[in-house]
Amino acid sequence: MDSLTPASAVAVPPAVPDQPPRVWKFWGTTLWGLFIFAAMFLGQAAVIAYFVLRQGGSFDIAEAIRVVGSGLTISLSVILGLPAVLLATWIAIRPTRMTFTDYLALHGTSWRNFFVGVAALAILVGGWDLLSRALGREVTPGFMGEVLKSAQADGALWLLAIAFCLAAPMWEEIFSRGFLYRGWSESKLGVAGAIFLSSLAWTSLHLQYDWFFFGEVFSLGLLLGYLRYRTNSTWLTIALHGINNLAATIQTFWLAGHS
Numbered sequence: 001m002d003s004l005t006p007a008s009a010v011a012v013p014p015a016v017p018d019q020p021p022r023v024w025k026f027w028g029t030t031l032w033g034l035f036i037f038a039a040m041f042l043g044q045a046a047v048i049a050y051f052v053l054r055q056g057g058s059f060d061i062a063e064a065i066r067v068v069g070s071g072l073t074i075s076l077s078v079i080l081g082l083p084a085v086l087l088a089t090w091i092a093i094r095p096t097r098m099t100f101t102d103y104l105a106l107h108g109t110s111w112r113n114f115f116v117g118v119a120a121l122a123i124l125v126g127g128w129d130l131l132s133r134a135l136g137r138e139v140t141p142g143f144m145g146e147v148l149k150s151a152q153a154d155g156a157l158w159l160l161a162i163a164f165c166l167a168a169p170m171w172e173e174i175f176s177r178g179f180l181y182r183g184w185s186e187s188k189l190g191v192a193g194a195i196f197l198s199s200l201a202w203t204s205l206h207l208q209y210d211w212f213f214f215g216e217v218f219s220l221g222l223l224l225g226y227l228r229y230r231t232n233s234t235w236l237t238i239a240l241h242g243i244n245n246l247a248a249t250i251q252t253f254w255l256a257g258h259s
Helices: 026-053 061-068 071-096 111-134 142-153 157-185 190-203 211-231 234-257
Strands: none
Touching (some): 026 061, 026 071, 071 157, 111 234, 142 157, 142 234, 157 190, 157 234, 211 234
Protein backbone atom coordinates (compact mmCIF):
# COMPACT_ATOMS: atom_id res chain seq x y z
CA MET A 1 0.00 0.00 0.00
CA ASP A 2 1.23 3.49 -0.82
CA SER A 3 0.47 4.75 2.65
CA LEU A 4 2.85 2.15 4.13
CA THR A 5 5.73 2.94 1.75
CA PRO A 6 8.72 4.27 3.69
CA ALA A 7 9.75 7.83 2.87
CA SER A 8 13.24 6.61 1.99
CA ALA A 9 11.77 4.49 -0.79
CA VAL A 10 10.16 7.41 -2.60
CA ALA A 11 11.97 7.99 -5.89
CA VAL A 12 13.64 11.40 -6.07
CA PRO A 13 14.37 12.71 -9.56
CA PRO A 14 18.05 13.43 -10.11
CA ALA A 15 19.05 17.06 -9.96
CA VAL A 16 19.62 18.62 -13.35
CA PRO A 17 23.08 20.20 -13.35
CA ASP A 18 23.28 23.85 -14.27
CA GLN A 19 24.46 24.42 -17.81
CA PRO A 20 27.94 25.96 -17.86
CA PRO A 21 28.41 29.39 -19.44
CA ARG A 22 29.38 29.35 -23.08
CA VAL A 23 30.70 31.69 -25.74
CA TRP A 24 29.22 31.99 -29.20
CA LYS A 25 31.66 30.57 -31.74
CA PHE A 26 32.12 31.63 -35.37
CA TRP A 27 28.63 31.30 -36.80
CA GLY A 28 26.83 32.28 -33.62
CA THR A 29 29.00 35.39 -33.33
CA THR A 30 28.54 36.19 -37.02
CA LEU A 31 24.74 35.87 -36.95
CA TRP A 32 24.33 37.73 -33.68
CA GLY A 33 26.79 40.31 -35.00
CA LEU A 34 24.48 40.91 -37.96
CA PHE A 35 21.60 41.29 -35.49
CA ILE A 36 23.55 43.90 -33.49
CA PHE A 37 24.53 45.72 -36.69
CA ALA A 38 20.87 45.78 -37.80
CA ALA A 39 19.84 47.23 -34.43
CA MET A 40 22.50 49.93 -34.76
CA PHE A 41 21.39 50.71 -38.31
CA LEU A 42 17.72 50.97 -37.31
CA GLY A 43 18.57 53.18 -34.35
CA GLN A 44 20.51 55.59 -36.54
CA ALA A 45 17.98 55.42 -39.38
CA ALA A 46 15.19 56.41 -36.98
CA VAL A 47 16.94 59.72 -36.27
CA ILE A 48 17.55 60.38 -39.96
CA ALA A 49 13.95 59.52 -40.84
CA TYR A 50 12.69 61.87 -38.15
CA PHE A 51 14.67 64.84 -39.46
CA VAL A 52 13.69 64.12 -43.06
CA LEU A 53 9.97 63.70 -42.32
CA ARG A 54 9.73 66.75 -40.06
CA GLN A 55 10.52 68.92 -43.07
CA GLY A 56 6.94 68.36 -44.26
CA GLY A 57 5.57 69.56 -47.58
CA SER A 58 6.69 68.12 -50.88
CA PHE A 59 9.65 65.74 -50.85
CA ASP A 60 12.80 67.55 -52.04
CA ILE A 61 15.70 65.16 -52.55
CA ALA A 62 18.28 67.93 -52.38
CA GLU A 63 16.90 69.17 -49.06
CA ALA A 64 16.73 65.60 -47.75
CA ILE A 65 20.40 65.08 -48.59
CA ARG A 66 21.29 68.32 -46.82
CA VAL A 67 19.36 67.29 -43.72
CA VAL A 68 20.89 63.79 -43.65
CA GLY A 69 24.40 65.22 -43.96
CA SER A 70 23.96 67.94 -41.35
CA GLY A 71 26.10 67.90 -38.23
CA LEU A 72 23.08 67.79 -35.94
CA THR A 73 21.51 64.79 -37.69
CA ILE A 74 24.78 62.86 -37.81
CA SER A 75 25.55 63.62 -34.15
CA LEU A 76 22.17 62.42 -32.89
CA SER A 77 22.18 59.33 -35.12
CA VAL A 78 25.62 58.30 -33.85
CA ILE A 79 24.56 58.88 -30.24
CA LEU A 80 21.37 56.84 -30.68
CA GLY A 81 23.48 53.99 -32.04
CA LEU A 82 24.85 53.45 -28.51
CA PRO A 83 21.64 52.35 -26.71
CA ALA A 84 20.65 50.30 -29.77
CA VAL A 85 23.95 48.38 -29.73
CA LEU A 86 23.91 47.97 -25.94
CA LEU A 87 20.40 46.48 -25.99
CA ALA A 88 21.07 44.19 -28.95
CA THR A 89 24.38 43.01 -27.47
CA TRP A 90 22.70 42.30 -24.11
CA ILE A 91 20.08 40.19 -25.93
CA ALA A 92 22.84 38.30 -27.77
CA ILE A 93 24.83 37.61 -24.60
CA ARG A 94 21.90 36.62 -22.38
CA PRO A 95 21.61 32.99 -23.69
CA THR A 96 25.30 32.38 -22.92
CA ARG A 97 24.69 32.68 -19.15
CA MET A 98 27.73 34.94 -18.88
CA THR A 99 27.68 38.43 -17.45
CA PHE A 100 27.68 41.35 -19.85
CA THR A 101 30.98 42.69 -18.48
CA ASP A 102 32.81 39.36 -18.55
CA TYR A 103 31.69 38.45 -22.05
CA LEU A 104 32.82 41.79 -23.45
CA ALA A 105 35.94 42.05 -21.25
CA LEU A 106 34.79 45.35 -19.80
CA HIS A 107 37.60 45.25 -17.28
CA GLY A 108 40.00 47.92 -16.15
CA THR A 109 43.70 47.78 -16.88
CA SER A 110 46.94 49.23 -15.58
CA TRP A 111 48.23 52.75 -16.21
CA ARG A 112 51.25 51.16 -17.87
CA ASN A 113 49.03 49.48 -20.45
CA PHE A 114 47.19 52.75 -20.98
CA PHE A 115 50.33 54.80 -21.64
CA VAL A 116 51.81 52.08 -23.85
CA GLY A 117 48.57 52.12 -25.84
CA VAL A 118 48.63 55.92 -26.15
CA ALA A 119 52.24 55.84 -27.34
CA ALA A 120 51.52 53.11 -29.90
CA LEU A 121 48.47 55.02 -31.12
CA ALA A 122 50.46 58.25 -31.49
CA ILE A 123 53.20 56.50 -33.47
CA LEU A 124 50.73 54.80 -35.81
CA VAL A 125 48.59 57.88 -36.45
CA GLY A 126 51.68 60.06 -36.80
CA GLY A 127 53.05 57.67 -39.42
CA TRP A 128 49.84 57.87 -41.42
CA ASP A 129 49.87 61.68 -41.20
CA LEU A 130 53.44 61.79 -42.53
CA LEU A 131 52.52 59.43 -45.37
CA SER A 132 49.47 61.53 -46.18
CA ARG A 133 51.56 64.70 -46.42
CA ALA A 134 54.21 62.92 -48.50
CA LEU A 135 51.53 61.86 -50.99
CA GLY A 136 50.09 65.38 -51.12
CA ARG A 137 46.81 64.27 -49.60
CA GLU A 138 44.65 65.97 -47.01
CA VAL A 139 45.56 64.90 -43.48
CA THR A 140 41.94 64.65 -42.34
CA PRO A 141 38.99 63.38 -44.40
CA GLY A 142 36.99 66.08 -46.17
CA PHE A 143 33.87 64.46 -44.77
CA MET A 144 34.97 65.36 -41.24
CA GLY A 145 35.51 68.99 -42.12
CA GLU A 146 32.08 69.35 -43.70
CA VAL A 147 30.30 67.69 -40.78
CA LEU A 148 32.19 69.84 -38.29
CA LYS A 149 31.28 73.06 -40.11
CA SER A 150 27.64 71.98 -40.32
CA ALA A 151 27.52 71.15 -36.61
CA GLN A 152 29.08 74.51 -35.79
CA ALA A 153 26.46 76.29 -37.91
CA ASP A 154 23.69 74.34 -36.13
CA GLY A 155 25.12 75.19 -32.71
CA ALA A 156 25.67 71.46 -32.14
CA LEU A 157 29.46 71.32 -31.94
CA TRP A 158 29.30 70.03 -28.37
CA LEU A 159 26.87 67.32 -29.47
CA LEU A 160 29.21 66.28 -32.27
CA ALA A 161 32.06 65.99 -29.77
CA ILE A 162 29.94 63.69 -27.57
CA ALA A 163 28.96 61.61 -30.60
CA PHE A 164 32.45 61.20 -32.09
CA CYS A 165 34.53 61.07 -28.92
CA LEU A 166 32.26 59.17 -26.53
CA ALA A 167 29.24 57.44 -28.09
CA ALA A 168 30.90 56.14 -31.27
CA PRO A 169 34.00 54.72 -29.51
CA MET A 170 31.79 52.96 -26.97
CA TRP A 171 29.40 51.19 -29.32
CA GLU A 172 31.99 50.49 -32.03
CA GLU A 173 34.39 48.90 -29.52
CA ILE A 174 31.67 46.94 -27.73
CA PHE A 175 30.58 45.60 -31.11
CA SER A 176 33.97 44.87 -32.70
CA ARG A 177 36.63 44.39 -30.01
CA GLY A 178 34.04 43.25 -27.47
CA PHE A 179 31.46 40.97 -29.03
CA LEU A 180 32.95 39.98 -32.40
CA TYR A 181 36.49 39.45 -31.14
CA ARG A 182 35.34 37.42 -28.14
CA GLY A 183 33.42 34.84 -30.14
CA TRP A 184 35.71 34.65 -33.16
CA SER A 185 38.86 34.34 -31.03
CA GLU A 186 37.43 31.20 -29.40
CA SER A 187 36.54 29.64 -32.75
CA LYS A 188 38.86 28.03 -35.27
CA LEU A 189 39.93 31.51 -36.38
CA GLY A 190 41.98 31.93 -33.24
CA VAL A 191 43.29 35.22 -31.90
CA ALA A 192 45.07 36.37 -35.08
CA GLY A 193 42.08 35.59 -37.29
CA ALA A 194 39.69 37.29 -34.86
CA ILE A 195 41.82 40.44 -34.74
CA PHE A 196 41.97 40.56 -38.55
CA LEU A 197 38.28 39.85 -39.17
CA SER A 198 36.96 42.13 -36.42
CA SER A 199 39.21 44.92 -37.75
CA LEU A 200 37.79 44.34 -41.23
CA ALA A 201 34.24 44.44 -39.87
CA TRP A 202 35.02 47.66 -37.98
CA THR A 203 36.55 49.25 -41.08
CA SER A 204 33.40 48.46 -43.06
CA LEU A 205 31.47 50.76 -40.71
CA HIS A 206 33.40 53.73 -42.11
CA LEU A 207 32.08 53.80 -45.67
CA GLN A 208 32.29 57.60 -45.73
CA TYR A 209 36.08 57.42 -46.22
CA ASP A 210 38.19 56.70 -49.30
CA TRP A 211 40.69 53.87 -49.76
CA PHE A 212 43.55 55.73 -48.03
CA PHE A 213 41.63 56.37 -44.83
CA PHE A 214 40.23 52.84 -45.08
CA GLY A 215 43.81 51.64 -44.73
CA GLU A 216 44.40 53.88 -41.73
CA VAL A 217 41.19 52.74 -40.01
CA PHE A 218 42.06 49.08 -40.64
CA SER A 219 45.56 49.49 -39.19
CA LEU A 220 44.05 51.18 -36.12
CA GLY A 221 41.70 48.22 -35.80
CA LEU A 222 44.65 45.81 -35.83
CA LEU A 223 46.38 47.81 -33.08
CA LEU A 224 43.27 48.00 -30.92
CA GLY A 225 42.59 44.31 -31.49
CA TYR A 226 46.11 43.41 -30.39
CA LEU A 227 45.78 45.57 -27.27
CA ARG A 228 42.43 43.93 -26.53
CA TYR A 229 44.15 40.56 -26.72
CA ARG A 230 47.18 41.54 -24.64
CA THR A 231 45.30 43.35 -21.85
CA ASN A 232 41.90 41.60 -21.89
CA SER A 233 40.35 45.05 -21.53
CA THR A 234 37.81 46.51 -23.90
CA TRP A 235 37.68 49.60 -21.69
CA LEU A 236 41.25 50.29 -22.79
CA THR A 237 40.34 50.16 -26.48
CA ILE A 238 37.30 52.37 -25.82
CA ALA A 239 39.53 54.96 -24.13
CA LEU A 240 42.15 54.87 -26.91
CA HIS A 241 39.46 55.03 -29.59
CA GLY A 242 37.96 58.07 -27.89
CA ILE A 243 41.37 59.77 -27.61
CA ASN A 244 42.02 59.13 -31.30
CA ASN A 245 38.65 60.59 -32.30
CA LEU A 246 39.13 63.60 -30.03
CA ALA A 247 42.55 64.31 -31.52
CA ALA A 248 41.14 63.94 -35.06
CA THR A 249 38.25 66.30 -34.23
CA ILE A 250 40.59 68.93 -32.79
CA GLN A 251 42.96 68.57 -35.75
CA THR A 252 40.10 68.92 -38.24
CA PHE A 253 38.77 71.98 -36.40
CA TRP A 254 42.21 73.59 -36.32
CA LEU A 255 42.87 72.92 -40.02
CA ALA A 256 39.42 74.21 -40.97
CA GLY A 257 40.15 77.44 -39.11
CA HIS A 258 43.42 77.90 -41.00
CA SER A 259 42.19 76.98 -44.47
